[in-house]
Amino acid sequence: MIVRKEHRVLVQGITxxxxxxxxxxxxxxGTTVVAGVNPSKAGTTHLEVPVYACAVxxxxxxxxxxxxxxxxxxxxxxxxxxxxxxxxxxxxxLTEHIPAHDVMxxxxxxxxxxxxxxxxxxxxxxxPGECFVGIMxxxxxxxxxxxxxxxxxxxxxxxxxxxxxxTQSGFGQSAFYGVGGDPMIGTxxxxxxxxxxxxxxxxxxxxxxxxGGSAEESAAxxxxxxxxxxxxxxxxxxxxxxxxxxxxxxxxxxxxxxxGSKRAALEAAGVAxxxxxxxxxxxxxxxLDRKAA
Amino acid sequence: xxxxxxxxxxxxxxxGIAVPDSELAWEGETAWRIAERIGKCxxxxxxxxGKRGKAxxxxxxxxxxxxxxxxxxxxxxxIDGHLVxxxxxEAQVPFAKELYVAVLNDTAxxxxxxxxxxxxxxxxxxxxxxxxxxxxxxxxxxxxxxxxDAALSALKGCALDGLEKDVAEVLVRLYQAYRDYDAxxxxxNPLVLTQDNRVVALDCxxxxxxxxxxxxxxxxxxxxxxKMTALEAKAHDAGLKYIDLGGSVGVLxxxxxxxxxxxxxxxxYGGTPANFLEIxxxxxxxxxxxxxxxxxxxxxxxxxxNFCGAFARTDVMTExxxxxxxxxxxxxxxxxxxxxxxxxxxxxxxxxxxxxxxxDLMDDAVKAAVNAAAEAA
Numbered sequence: 001m002i003v004r005k006e007h008r009v010l011v012q013g014i015t016x017x018x019x020x021x022x023x024x025x026x027x028x029x030g031t032t033v034v035a036g037v038n039p040s041k042a043g044t045t046h047l048e049v050p051v052y053a054c055a056v057x058x059x060x061x062x063x064x065x066x067x068x069x070x071x072x073x074x075x076x077x078x079x080x081x082x083x084x085x086x087x088x089x090x091x092x093x094l095t096e097h098i099p100a101h102d103v104m105x106x107x108x109x110x111x112x113x114x115x116x117x118x119x120x121x122x123x124x125x126x127x128p129g130e131c132f133v134g135i136m137x138x139x140x141x142x143x144x145x146x147x148x149x150x151x152x153x154x155x156x157x158x159x160x161x162x163x164x165x166x167t168q169s170g171f172g173q174s175a176f177y178g179v180g181g182d183p184m185i186g187t188x189x190x191x192x193x194x195x196x197x198x199x200x201x202x203x204x205x206x207x208x209x210x211x212g213g214s215a216e217e218s219a220a221x222x223x224x225x226x227x228x229x230x231x232x233x234x235x236x237x238x239x240x241x242x243x244x245x246x247x248x249x250x251x252x253x254x255x256x257x258x259x260g261s262k263r264a265a266l267e268a269a270g271v272a273x274x275x276x277x278x279x280x281x282x283x284x285x286x287x288l289d290r291k292a293a
Numbered sequence: 294x295x296x297x298x299x300x301x302x303x304x305x306x307x308x309g310i311a312v313p314d315s316e317l318a319w320e321g322e323t324a325w326r327i328a329e330r331i332g333k334c335x336x337x338x339x340x341x342x343g344k345r346g347k348a349x350x351x352x353x354x355x356x357x358x359x360x361x362x363x364x365x366x367x368x369x370x371x372i373d374g375h376l377v378x379x380x381x382x383e384a385q386v387p388f389a390k391e392l393y394v395a396v397l398n399d400t401a402x403x404x405x406x407x408x409x410x411x412x413x414x415x416x417x418x419x420x421x422x423x424x425x426x427x428x429x430x431x432x433x434x435x436x437x438x439x440x441x442d443a444a445l446s447a448l449k450g451c452a453l454d455g456l457e458k459d460v461a462e463v464l465v466r467l468y469q470a471y472r473d474y475d476a477x478x479x480x481x482n483p484l485v486l487t488q489d490n491r492v493v494a495l496d497c498x499x500x501x502x503x504x505x506x507x508x509x510x511x512x513x514x515x516x517x518x519x520k521m522t523a524l525e526a527k528a529h530d531a532g533l534k535y536i537d538l539g540g541s542v543g544v545l546x547x548x549x550x551x552x553x554x555x556x557x558x559x560x561x562y563g564g565t566p567a568n569f570l571e572i573x574x575x576x577x578x579x580x581x582x583x584x585x586x587x588x589x590x591x592x593x594x595x596x597x598x599n600f601c602g603a604f605a606r607t608d609v610m611t612e613x614x615x616x617x618x619x620x621x622x623x624x625x626x627x628x629x630x631x632x633x634x635x636x637x638x639x640x641x642x643x644x645x646x647x648x649x650x651x652x653d654l655m656d657d658a659v660k661a662a663v664n665a666a667a668e669a670a
Binding site: 018073074094096097098099100101103104105107108109112123135136137140142143153154155156157158159160161164168181183184208210211213214233235236237238239240275276277278 | 398400401403404405434435436472475477502503504505507508536538546547548549550551552553554556557558559560561566569573574575601602603604605632633634636653654655656
């Protein structure tokens, strides 16, 4: 799903420094934040919304569509399971460095409860001009502008750069979908591609990938079936193999996850691949012109 | 974190999986004394790599003198880039059959996966490649775990000399150890069926999730130190990820994706990146220490700073960097491109304190840094 103004958002970890800073930014931008969670501050009010001991308690009083987690790594599993049991539709998990076994348990709880997890290690979702959930500079008018390009990115910083390039070139975004840099994420690049393909406001899509894993190869399979133009950039061509580049996902071992195989899979699916992000707007124009012709 | 055989086996034993009697030796004399106590033994190089046998790092010894001689020849060897400093002296176990068992994180199913082959031993990779059916893949639902009945039924049809139940029990215990120690991979190759009908682990490889270090405090002291250059180690101690890339254009960016992209752009415009160094996420306040690490690399000829702040505030990163830059007064040129959270303040800091104008387009900053490095070379 794409986040909308009418979605009721719960902030887990609302009273912390980052939780406070970003909740305020989300509220100012137009996001409907309805409640927060902090077990030791239950019953109080923070940023004009009620604070609950857990997501399940909050859901008993208020309908919740989306929960966003400002939660440290070791507490993330419990918080995500709480949100699943509260019956939210979607969890946006920003936390990086959650132990992998905990991540697997989070995904199992989400599957059992029919919940979509975005992340872990995502920078969040932005619907420019409407609302955002996460830690993206949605409010920076140089970076985000309402428009008709969907942007998918494993990395928040690269997604910011690409959105900026689009805005600098006169494009705007219908939605930014941060899928997260972890190796085991709830919503893959392919899933996000399907979501944006089904979105009426999105005319073309930019996919920002990275070396490591097989997310781009899998997304390419779906892209081959699409009529909307897709342009991709894959970070990591100049990165040496067998080195972990900070993102747990960005490691190439042997030939799997290497730049060449990702690029080949995307190009075979009819996706134009940019060498540097600044080429993306040019390739998008070409794709849209070709489609209009 | 990788655990060598000598550090991983006691964890298997604790989980209830049989391992041979063994002791660690750092030189020949100790090896001789251990071999005298143990009897016929195997001398095994202790390095965090799987290619010891083929490299000549594992040798049989019938007498203490042989154990001493093998120890002295194996210590000092280099195997797969690792210098051998110690050997494990382990009792020989006569076996009838070699199996392969492992539990790992399967990223595709987002669940654990148990692997089993009745053709274990040194060539298991080749066996699995030539005959995929020889390696059984047993998916496990992490919310249910692996119970004995499921393990036993997964072994159906394997000729295990009547020891099916014992092997199934090993799988259950191995899975539990994998869970208890936050393993990314826990592997026994070979797991042998002995001539006297026991099931014994003759080797063990363990990789523990770095993200779980804080709750694995009891065992992380046993992990093999990571191979790092001096600068990589210094960055690691400061909580930063630095990788030496041998080029001349220094790269400082926030977030792994943006940092890799910046390196790609340097290469695209004809330069060579000197390093990978990112200060994104929680590390965004560390630009000062990051700069000192970058400047210790003597190959660096220009510095390219690419901040694109989402969570990381560019004003905080820039403030720390610029004040350190003024204090250290390096002789190389620096080029900025800054966008995202806090960019107006960040751009002002660069203008006011360094008298420099950040580039609006990343490509222009990259080209300038590449040109400056080329001119200085």
